[in-house]
Amino acid sequence: MRTLVIGTGGREHALARALSLDPGVTEVHAAPGNPGIAAVATVHDVDPMSGPAVAALAAGLGVDLVVVGPEAPLVAGVADAVRERGIACFGPSREAAELEGSKAFAKDVMAAAGVPTAAARVCTTAAEKEAALDELGAPYVVKDDGLAAGKGVVVTEGRQAALDHALACDRVVVEEFLDGPEVSLFAITDGTTVYPLQPAQDFKRIGDGDAGPNTGGMGAYTPLSWAPDDLVDEVLRDVLQPTVDELARRGTPFAGLLYAGLALTSRGTRVVEFNARFGDPETQPLLALLDSPLSPLLHAAATGGLADVEPPRWKDGAAVAVVMASAGYPESSSTGDVITGVGSADALPDVHVIHAGTALAGDDLVTAGGRVLAVVATGSSVADARGAAYGGVEAIAFDGAQHRTDIAAGR
Incomplete structure (x- = not known):
């Protein structure tokens, strides 16, 4: 199988890496990619937001499967453009991707499907916003209805901050x-x-102990030994299958990766949000533990034949990813800072480094975004994997580098 991964970040590097290790994959291409992806795939300079450009590249390369990584191209309809050329594409249609593109749409789908979630009010005017804050009370949870790269949510005890x-x-x-x-x-x-x-579990806030503002995710690990044994069965029955069935009923079937962000509350499991693609950084440890080849699962999902493929299998042990971010993140990011030590970290046993916001400046690897790298490690336990991941972090340096020290601590 010849594959094409669309995107530039850590999730796409993890996907391209997994496909490059898949014995059934003969070629891995990526557009536009990053320096880490270029080590496992042939990269092409194509605008990932342009459906016609992505479809033309896929057709020109003769690929068998396109994998659209980020949410923005999915919401823009890139997967539709690829499928219109007769090429299998892993990723939902523009209409189905509204499950992530609009929080209000997701709430409507959940209500129709009977999916347990938080009570919510959709607001457009200042008066509606103030009334909703007063009705639902503190701690206040306010979500931008559209895409915001994981940073459009504010959870605060302060009414003024929520209103702002x-x-x-x-x-x-x-x-x-x-x-x-x-x-x-x-x-x-x-x-x-x-x-x-x-x-899996990710760590959203920038600082140790979940301090500071939300980010796109500062680390993740899997499995979760503390989660209820029946959690997966419960969520499949009460959340995932009803949501997929409801979208099919509406004539907008969802084919791709459905991501349920869940809260295990005192009143039962509730959906916090849906995403329409692999999550970043959870994808990194999950794919490190996946024991099934990735391409048959993605291709079968893209072509309607998933029931004919075995469900995913998992390796024993655990995996941990620790994100290294640039100075100023998440409010801003520093670019052009020289990164050293990635090769040393990659050479450590059971460790690999995933590139997210990196670029090349001559012979130097430099920062090119907020989340720069994710150091991923596997081990016989979460503690072993965590120790190995932080060993990799210690090997890497760049000006202003920041990372959390408590990813998967005590797990």
Whole structure:
């Protein structure tokens, strides 16, 4: 199979790496890629937001499968353009991707499907926003209705901070606060059959102890020994399958990666959000533990034949990813800072480094975004994998580098 991965970040590097290790894959291409992806794939300078350009590249390369990584191209309809050329594409249609593109749409789908989630109010005017904050109370949860790269959510005890965020957005969803730990559960689906992956947990805030503002994710690990044994079965039954069935009923079937962000509350499992693609950074440890070849699962989901492929299998042990971010992240990012030590980290046993915001400046690897790298490690336990991952982090340096020191601590 010849494959093409669309995107530039850590998720796409992890996907391209997994496909490059798949014995059934003969070629891995990526567009536009990054320096890490270029080590495992042939990269092409194509605008990932242009459906016609991506489709033309896929047709010109004669690929058998296109994998669209990020949410923005999916919401823009890039997968539709690829399928119109008769090429299998892993990723939902523009209409189905609204599950991530609009929080209000997701709430409507969940209500119709009977999916347990937080009470919410969709607001556009200042009066509606103030009334919703007063009705649902503190801690206040305010979400930008559109795409915001994981940074459009404010959770705060301060009413003014919540109102300021709400007023800065056109349309927002104000929700009741959900207590309890959060879990990410991904599922591969062809629009009918749903195969859950194993649960993972990511760490959203910039600082240790979950301090500071939300980011796109500062680290993740899997498996979750503390999660209920029946969690996957429960979420498949009550969340994933009903959501897929409801979108099919509406005539907008969802084929691709359905990501359920969950809160394990005192009143039961609730959906915090849906995403329409592999999550970053949870994808990095999940793919490090995946024991099944990736391409048959993705191709079957893209072509409606998922029930004919075995469900995903998992290696024993655990995997941990620790994100290294540039100075100023998440409010801003520093670019052009020289990165050293990636080769040394990659050479450590059971460690590999995933590139996210990197670029080449001459012979130097430099920062080119907020989240720069993710150091991923596997081990016989979460503690072993965590130790190996932080050993890799210690080997890498760049000006202003920041990372959390408590990813998967005590797990």
